[in-house]
Amino acid sequence: MTPTTKDALREFSDNLKAVPRRVMETAFRTGPPTTDRTRSTFVFGNVFLHLHAVRTHRWSLKWTTTMGLGIMSVSAFLIALVTGVMLMFYYKPYPEAAYESIKDIHFVVPTGRLIRNLHRWSANLMVVAVILHMARAFYTAAYRKPREYNWLMGIGLLVVTLGLSFTGYLLPWDQLAYWAITIGANIAQSPREITDALGITDYFDPGGFQRLLLLGSDMVGAEALIRFYLLHVMILPLALAALMGVHFWRIRKDGGMVRPADADDQLFRQPREEALPIFTEAPAKTYHLAAIVRGRTSNVGRGPENTVPSMPHLFYAELGVLMVTLLVCLALSLVSDAPLKELANPSVPENPAKAPWYFLGLQEMVAFSAFMGGIGIPSIVLIGLALIPYLDRETEGTGRWFGGPGGWPLVRLSIVLGLAAPILIESFVIRFGWLREWFPSVPQLVITMLNPGTLLTAVYAFFSMWCIRRYGSTRAGALALFTCFLCGFLVLTIVGTYFRGPNWVFYWSPSEWPKH
Amino acid sequence: MTTQAKAPRSRLDPEPVPRRDWLGLSSLWAMTGALLFGLLGLLKLPKAAVLASPSKKFKVSLPDVLPVGEAFVPPGRAVAIYKDSGGIYAVSTICTHLGCVVKANAEGFECPCHGSRFSANGDVTKGPAPRALPWLKVSVSGGAVTIDEGVVVPQGTKVA
Ligand code: HEM
Ligand code: FES
Numbered sequence: 169m170t171p172t173t174k175d176a177l178r179e180f181s182d183n184l185k186a187v188p189r190r191v192m193e194t195a196f197r198t199g200p201p202t203t204d205r206t207r208s209t210f211v212f213g214n215v216f217l218h219l220h221a222v223r224t225h226r227w228s229l230k231w232t233t234t235m236g237l238g239i240m241s242v243s244a245f246l247i248a249l250v251t252g253v254m255l256m257f258y259y260k261p262y263p264e265a266a267y268e269s270i271k272d273i274h275f276v277v278p279t280g281r282l283i284r285n286l287h288r289w290s291a292n293l294m295v296v297a298v299i300l301h302m303a304r305a306f307y308t309a310a311y312r313k314p315r316e317y318n319w320l321m322g323i324g325l326l327v328v329t330l331g332l333s334f335t336g337y338l339l340p341w342d343q344l345a346y347w348a349i350t351i352g353a354n355i356a357q358s359p360r361e362i363t364d365a366l367g368i369t370d371y372f373d374p375g376g377f378q379r380l381l382l383l384g385s386d387m388v389g390a391e392a393l394i395r396f397y398l399l400h401v402m403i404l405p406l407a408l409a410a411l412m413g414v415h416f417w418r419i420r421k422d423g424g425m426v427r428p429a430d431a432d433d434q435l436f437r438q439p440r441e442e443a444l445p446i447f448t449e450a451p452a453k454t455y456h457l458a459a460i461v462r463g464r465t466s467n468v469g470r471g472p473e474n475t476v477p478s479m480p481h482l483f484y485a486e487l488g489v490l491m492v493t494l495l496v497c498l499a500l501s502l503v504s505d506a507p508l509k510e511l512a513n514p515s516v517p518e519n520p521a522k523a524p525w526y527f528l529g530l531q532e533m534v535a536f537s538a539f540m541g542g543i544g545i546p547s548i549v550l551i552g553l554a555l556i557p558y559l560d561r562e563t564e565g566t567g568r569w570f571g572g573p574g575g576w577p578l579v580r581l582s583i584v585l586g587l588a589a590p591i592l593i594e595s596f597v598i599r600f601g602w603l604r605e606w607f608p609s610v611p612q613l614v615i616t617m618l619n620p621g622t623l624l625t626a627v628y629a630f631f632s633m634w635c636i637r638r639y640g641s642t643r644a645g646a647l648a649l650f651t652c653f654l655c656g657f658l659v660l661t662i663v664g665t666y667f668r669g670p671n672w673v674f675y676w677s678p679s680e681w682p683k684h
Numbered sequence: 685m686t687t688q689a690k691a692p693r694s695r696l697d698p699e700p701v702p703r704r705d706w707l708g709l710s711s712l713w714a715m716t717g718a719l720l721f722g723l724l725g726l727l728k729l730p731k732a733a734v735l736a737s738p739s740k741k742f743k744v745s746l747p748d749v750l751p752v753g754e755a756f757v758p759p760g761r762a763v764a765i766y767k768d769s770g771g772i773y774a775v776s777t778i779c780t781h782l783g784c785v786v787k788a789n790a791e792g793f794e795c796p797c798h799g800s801r802f803s804a805n806g807d808v809t810k811g812p813a814p815r816a817l818p819w820l821k822v823s824v825s826g827g828a829v830t831i832d833e834g835v836v837v838p839q840g841t842k843v844a
Contacts, residue, residue: 347784350782350783350784351782351783351784351797354781354782354783355782358782361814364814364815380731381730381731384730384736385732385735385736385737386735386737389736389737390736391732391736514760514785515759515760515761515762515785516785517784517785517796517797519796519797520796520797521784521796521797534782534812535798535799535811535812536812537812537814538781538782538812604808604810604811605810608809612814612815615812615814616814670796671794671795671796671797671798671799672797672798672799673799
């Protein structure tokens with residue numbers, strides 16, 4: 169049968185009309201996600217989506233389980249990534265040009281100011297989200313078996329996130345940037361305080377090496393700028409992306425979000441609309457793959473399921489968080505501009521020279537001694553965080569907010585102590601001074617090591633030990649210590665941000681700062 | 685290597701390393717070793733053989749009258765130059781704490797960043813700075829005064 173010319177033309181025009189629909193259909197390789205089976209293939213047949221499991225437990229979708237903080241961190245990162253690439257069109261990483269190019273972006277480039285603001289605000293939001301997300305994972309005891317390793321990946325992500333903000337801070341090459349980085353690089357050099365005191369700096373100088381590695385020179389100049397630029401736009405984002413990949417993959421392989429042992433019972437008490445058994449149209453061969461997958465195949469052989477298809481339930485929730493994050497960033501960007509001070513001037517320090525806000529707690533400690541405040545205590549905190557899942561191997565309270573011995577009452581007590589201790593220590597130090605004011609000839613090594621922050625850490629550690637004994641549980645000690653450090657971070661950051669003025673002197677408000 | 689009774693193995697759990705693979709393995713390790721060795725050399729990359737920084741040595745012309753105890757700071761340099769009956773001397777004004785530039789005042793120096801104070805000869809009197817401000821090498825030939833920021837001299841070294 170040969171079609172007539174007329175038929176062929178009609179078919180052509182029909183095909184033409186059908187193009188949009190066909191493109192949509194062919195995009196979904198396995199058909200539109202409308203049935204259980206195609207919703208599954210929609211997830212595992214897609215490069216990007218298959219980091220997710222095909223089905224999601226209803227406990228994971230409860231708002232109180234994650235508060236969406238992990239997704240908020242990713243969303244903020246994505247916003248920073250896109251706006252950052254846009255900024256790269258105009259930014260020039262050379263000392264003579266950097267400041268001018270930022271000024272151009274801010275004042276000349278169409279929508280440049282909005283993009284720059286979005287970049288700043290999403291970066292700030294990311295730091296907040298990551299810290300809160302870590303707190304969420306901690307308080308729900310989500311770091312326990314089998315998620316220990318993913319907690320470590322999380323710490324890596326925290327460090328890289330802070331590194332990204334720190335390296336980005338130098339790029340505008342204004343006064344704020346220049347002096348914050350000078351201080352940062354010298355903190356990297358501060359192990360010299362120890363090697364100097366021991367008299368071995370000439371042979372063994374890790375501090376000097378770190379500073380040289382960071383700056384590529386013995387001053388903050390063109391080499392430093394290009395290094396920070398490379399770290400900021402290339403090395404650290406790649407590292408972050410790699411770590412994120414592992415982080416997400418492990419979430420899936422570790423069985424999704426942590427949930428209490430009795431999560432199913434708790435959910436059953438609520439009305440269930442959609443608790444169908446998995447795979448209502450079960451394919452014939454589900455279990456062949458299960459033979460070679462090691463570890464738990466969590467869904468095999470269970471009774472009625474409390475899971476729903478990830479498409480659309482999980483993905484729409486994730487998209488929702490992304491949109492909220494974007495909205496918050498946009499709103500902040502419209503009302504508040506990213507700062508830009510005068511051009512960097514190496515002979516006149518910005519006064520006060522303040523780092524980004526989340527480092528001001530550190531700066532507050534550094535103002536007493538550089539090594540302990542800038543390297544010693546942060547290292548202790550990071551090592552402590554990394555050890556949590558390996559020391560707390562209990563099971564009570566997993567997946568429940570403030571779960572474990574002590575629970576919320578212990579956390580409440582820790583908040584009181586965690587806030588009171590740094591406030592008292594700070595007030596004392598601000599009123600009466602510190603070691604050198606009382607004993608002018610005290611050896612430098614004592615000043616280096618005995619930071620008010622050291623005292624604070626000791627108080628916290630002591631309290632935590634007491635909790636371990638009192639409740640007979642490591643988790644109780646961890647709850648106390650983590651809460652205390654979070655509170656200490658808060659107090660020191662607020663003091664550093666709002667109550668320190670020129671010469672790092674205490675002022676009740678910036679309006680009292682002397683005019684110069 | 686010890687020989688063990690052959691345990692029955694399944695296809696999913698094969699013998700870990702067949703012995704005849706040693707050639708392959710040793711070449712793999714040789715390559716890994718070579719790469720590590722090369723990497724070790726590459727570690728030097730971030731440290732330039734010559735640091736790109738402006739000359740540390742510079743000439744200054746002091747004002748005709750420089751009262752005792754008053755600092756002369758050459759523009760753009762972090763050095764305070766003094767003149768008294770003992771001669772000319774120069775004190776670095778880079779804070780030994782975290783590198784801010786200190787300001788000379790009547791008692792000595794004060795740092796704007798974390799409030800370190802130094803006496804007139806550079807010793808720490810207050811705050812977190814771990815070391816005294818270093819004195820720098822001064823040389824006078826004819827009328828010209830040259831300062832070398834790269835060379836530290838003992839406190840009290842004055843050049844007539
Ligand atoms: C750039 C930084 C980070 C990103 C983008 C990120 C992302 C995520 C996401 C999307 C989840 C899924 C659940 C949720 O939304 O809460 C998650 C879970 C988790 N994250 Fe992170 N995270 C980051 C940093 C951290 C940090 C700093 C820690 C802790 C040190 C951490 C520890 C965990 C743990 C233990 C889980 C599993 C929680 C559970 O099973 O309930 N993550 N992360
Ligand atoms: S840099 Fe001078 S006191 Fe910190």
